[in-house]
Amino acid sequence: MSDAGDVLEPRELRAWMAFLAAAHLVDHEVERQLKRDGGLSHAEFEVLVKLQDAEGGRMRMSDLAREVMVSKSRLTYQVTQLERAGLVKRTGCESDRRSVWAELTADGAEALAGVRPGHRRVVRETLIDVLTPEEIDVLGDALGRVADRLRGR
Template structure:
C-alpha cells in the first residue's frame, strides 16, 4: 500500500487545526477551572444532562454522546456525585446499567458557569469568524464526525447527536 502523504496545503491545515484545537481546549479548561472549579469534561457532563429529558441519561448513552470511554465517565461521575452535582440511580429496565441524574445543585452550578464558558468560546472562537465561516465550520466538522462514526451519507444536520435540543445557554 502506498502512503498518501499530505499535500503542503493539507499539512498546513492539519497543523493549524491541531494548534487551534489544543489552544481552545486549554483556554476553556483554564476558564472553567478558575470560575467553576471543574474541568471542561465535567462541565460537558452537566451540560449534556441539563439538555436531556428530566435531566437524566443512561450512563452508556452519556458516554456515547460525550465520545468518552465508560471508565473515564464513571470516574468523572463519581467525582460529580461526591460534590452533589449529580446522582446515580439504578436503571429500572436493565439492572446492569445506571442512570446519571443532574441534581438541583448541579443545575445551579451549571447555570453559574455557563455565561463565562460561553463568553470564552465566543472570544476564542466565534469572534474570529465571519457568519459564513460559522456555517462552514459546522458543515466541515459535522461531515468529519459523521465519517468517523461511519455515517458518511449523513442525514439532516438536526439529526446529529451533539445538536442542541434546548434554548439553554449551556454548551
C-alpha cells in the same frame, strides 16, 4: 514503504496543523475558565450539559458515554467526581437492573448556570469572533462531516 497517499500536501499539512493548534488552544482557554469559575474540567462540564439537556435531567450511563464520546471507564471516573461534589447522582434503573442512571442534581444545575456565561464568552472570544459568518458556516459543515464519518466507526 510509504504510499504517495500518506503524504500530506503543504496546504493539507497547514490545515491539519492549524486545526491542532486551534483545537488545543481553545480547549485550554475553555478549561481554564471552567476551572476558575466553577472548579469543573471541560469533560465534567460536558457531562453536566448533556444531563441538563436530557429528558428529566438524567441519562443511562451507557448513553451518556456515547454522547460525550468517552469510554465507559472514563465516564465512570468523571461521574464519580461529579457525584462526590454533589452535582450528579447515580441511581439504578427499575426496568433494567444492569443499567445505571446519571442524574443532574439541583446543585449541578446551579454549578452549570454559574459557569455557562463565562463558557459562552470564552467560546465567542477564542473562536466565533475571529471568523466571518461564512467561515462559521463552512467550519460547522466541514467539522460536522468529519464527526459524522468518525461516529460511524
